[in-house]
Amino acid sequence: MSTLAKDAASFKSALARQDYTSWHSNPAPPQPSGSQPPGPQPSGPQPPGDTPGEESGEKKKKKKPKQNVVYSQPADTGTGNNVNTQLVYAVAHLKSTPNPMRLEDIAIVTNTPLTTDSGLLEKFKHHDRVAYDPKTDLYSYKHDYNVRSKPALLTEIQRHTRKGRGLAVRSLKDSWKEAPQAIEELEKEGEVFVTRTAKDGQLRMVFYNEVKGDDQGPIEVEKEFMDLWHSLKVPNETDLLKDLASEGLQATAAEAAIPKNAPGKKKGKKTVNRQRQAKIINTHLAGIDLSKDYAPTR
Structure with missing residues (x-):
C-alpha cells in the first residue's frame, strides 16, 4: 500500500471516530498502519459515566423542582358531601359569572348534584342571592346594585x-x-x-356632585362668605357643653362627657384591711377573744 493510501485510510478512520453529539471530539489513539478501521460509532447520546473525559461513577444530580405547598392549610378536595358546602360552591360560581346559567351547567361546572338532589335544589332556589327566571329557565346572582354601564x-x-x-x-x-x-x-x-x-x-x-359649574368652570365662592367661614371658632369641649346647656340643648351621646364616678365603670380592685371577728365554733373556747394574741399562762 502506498503512503498516500495509508494517509487516506488513517484520515477516514479518525473521521469515523468523531463524536458529533458532544462539544468535545474524542479521537482514539493512533493505530498502526494496515489495521482495519473500526465500525461507526453510535450517533445517539451516551449515558453519563460512559462518556470519555468523565470519571466513571460520577453522575449529575438532578434538582427536584420546589413545590410551594402550605401544609397548614387543608387541600381543596372538591365540593364534599355536605349539602351546605355544595350550596356555597354553587352560589359562589354563580356570583363569579356575569351571565345567567342553566341549572345543568352549574351542576357540571361545580360538580354538585343540583339536578339529582332535591334538598340541595330547594335550598339553591330559595337562596336570597339566587334569582330564577321561569321564562328562560336560567339562574343568575342577585347583586346589591344592578349596574352594567x-x-x-x-x-x-x-x-x-x-x-x-x-x-x-x-x-x-x-x-x-x-x-x-x-x-x-x-x-x-x-x-x-x-x-x-x-x-x-x-x-x-x-x-x-350636586353643585356643578357651567362651561366656564366651577362655581367660585365669594370672599365674604369665605371670611365668615374662617372667622368661626369652635369652642373647646368644656365651653361647648356650657354653651349648649345655656341654649337649652344637650350634647349627643358620642360627645357627652362621661362622669368619672359613673355607675358601671370598672376600676381596679383596692385592698382594704378590715378586722373581722373570729367565728367561734368550739364551745370550750367561749369567752376567749381569738382576734387577740393569746399566750397561755403556766
Missing part, C-alpha cells in the same frame, strides 16, 4: 346621594367589575366626588 352607575350614585349617603366602591365593583374605572372617569368629568384610603389611595366611597 356608566350611565346606569351615575344614576345609581345620584339616587343614593339624594338619600343623604354615598356608595361603597367595593360593593359597586362586586356588581360590575368595571365600576372603579367608570368612577374615575366620572370624577374627572366632575360628576362625582370620591374619597380614598389614606394608606394606598384606593377608591373608598363615591358621592354625586
